[in-house]
Amino acid sequence: MRVEEARNYKQGDQNMLIRQTLLSFAITPLLAGMAIAENLADHITIATEGAYPPWNFTAADGTLIGYEIELTQVLCERMKVKCDLVAQEWNGIIPGLNVGKYDAIIASMGVTEERKKVVAFSKPYAKAPNGFLTAGDNILRDLPDGGDSFDLATSPKESEAAIEALKAELAGKIIGVQTGSTAATFAGQYFKGLDIREYPSFEQLGLELTSGRIDLAVANVTAFKAVIDANPEGALIFTGPTFAGGVLGLGTTNVAVRPGDGALRAAFDEAITTINKDGTNKTLTEKWFGVDISIQE
Numbered sequence: 226m227r228v229e230e231a232r233n234y235k236q237g238d239q240n241m242l243i244r245q246t247l248l249s250f251a252i253t254p255l256l257a258g259m260a261i262a263e264n265l266a267d268h269i270t271i272a273t274e275g276a277y278p279p280w281n282f283t284a285a286d287g288t289l290i291g292y293e294i295e296l297t298q299v300l301c302e303r304m305k306v307k308c309d310l311v312a313q314e315w316n317g318i319i320p321g322l323n324v325g326k327y328d329a330i331i332a333s334m335g336v337t338e339e340r341k342k343v344v345a346f347s348k349p350y351a352k353a354p355n356g357f358l359t360a361g362d363n364i365l366r367d368l369p370d371g372g373d374s375f376d377l378a379t380s381p382k383e384s385e386a387a388i389e390a391l392k393a394e395l396a397g398k399i400i401g402v403q404t405g406s407t408a409a410t411f412a413g414q415y416f417k418g419l420d421i422r423e424y425p426s427f428e429q430l431g432l433e434l435t436s437g438r439i440d441l442a443v444a445n446v447t448a449f450k451a452v453i454d455a456n457p458e459g460a461l462i463f464t465g466p467t468f469a470g471g472v473l474g475l476g477t478t479n480v481a482v483r484p485g486d487g488a489l490r491a492a493f494d495e496a497i498t499t500i501n502k503d504g505t506n507k508t509l510t511e512k513w514f515g516v517d518i519s520i521q522e
Contacts, residue, residue: 265488268307270327271297275312276426278451279513280333283312292513293331296350299505300331300480303496316405319344322483329489330481333445335407335474345484347493349477350501351510351518354467355408356446360434361459365441368394368465377471387466388415395419401430401439408443410472428452434461447514477520498522 273281273293281291289310301308313321315332322330322344336346354374359365368391375384392415400416402409404423412421422439424430431452433439446467453461469476480493497520500506506519 265304265306265492266328267305268309269301269329269489270309270311271301271329271331272311272313272318272321272327273297273330273332274315274318276315276428277333277448278428280447281331282428282451292509293333295509295513296500296506297331299500299509300493300496303499304492306492315403319481322481328482328486329493333447333478334481335477336479337407337472337474340474340481343484344481345486345490347480347482347490348497349475349479349520350497350506351447351478352476352520353445353447353478353514353518354469354476355411355444355473356449356463356467357465358430358434358442358444358449358452358461359440359464360437361462363440365394365398366462366464370466371464373466375466375468377468377473379470381471384468384471391465392416392419395441398440399438401433401442403427403430403444406444407473408445411468412443414472431455431461447518450514 273289275281275283275289277291279291281289281293284290289312294310297308297310311327313327313332318330318332318334319340321327330344334340336349340346357365357368359368370387370390373387375387377384395416396419398420400412400419400421402412402421402423404425409421409423412419424433427442427444427448428451430439430442430444434442434452435456441464446463449461449463480490480497482490482493497506500509501520501522507517510516510518
């Protein structure tokens with residue numbers, strides 16, 4: 226999770242800039258007998274970021290592609306609704322939902338206590354922690370606790386010990402995060418005093434790593450595959466442990482809707498259940514991430 230990773234909501238609709246990319250797809254029912262939530266509209270608009278590969282991103286021809294683009298199409302088919310998908314700058318994505326510019330958000334958004342105050346979430350459709358990426362020739366390629374997983378909420382002492390070990394290794398290094406992400410919140414809270422720099426997209430973080438301008442990127446681990454694949458083998462590698470819980474949320478990725486849209490949330494819940502049970506979501510996550518991060522029903 227952007228799993229969200231999961232990423233952090235920053236309030237301020239002054240950042241509201243709806244991108245020009247618009248993808249519309251006509252939907253035909255796949256499940257003839259599926260129950261649909263009562264009073265659900267037959268045409269909805271869904272926002273994504275369009276800049277967070279492989280979750281959602283924009284191809285050279287301006288088309289939105291990625292795991293969540295295909296996921297959205299399948300969910301709308303299961304819900305028997307027509308969906309328009311629009312690209313929205315991340316920092317304005319929640320304000321845009323709440324002023325009615327669209328009906329839902331499918332954009333690698335994880336559940337946090339702050340977000341729960343302003344939006345309602347569906348059940349999760351994916352689960353992934355946050356982790357670290359570095360250049361293959363960087364000294365940080367062998368960070369302590371490599372491959373281990375820590376939960377900030379359920380294992381605070383173990384997490385704190387792992388973070389202290391990381392801080393000792395990261396002294397004097399440059400850490401990159403995406404602006405507005407839960408990784409940025411995590412780094413700001415737990416790596417306070419270190420050199421942390423923010424960038425508008427994860428693609429830019431990848432470029433900064435390969436150029437040597439930063440030493441380490443922190444993000445949802447599922448964001449790493451696209452930049453790893455875009456570079457020569459071994460140029461970028463995973464390092465150190467992974468973290469979930471606490472400021473990083475539950476490590477899950479969910480659909481966000483307005484708090485009063487109970488029918489729409491219920492419809493998403495039902496559709497998500499079906500794609501997890503029949504393996505459709507497993508197939509999609511393995512296609513885009515190389516690993517199954519679907520939710521086991």
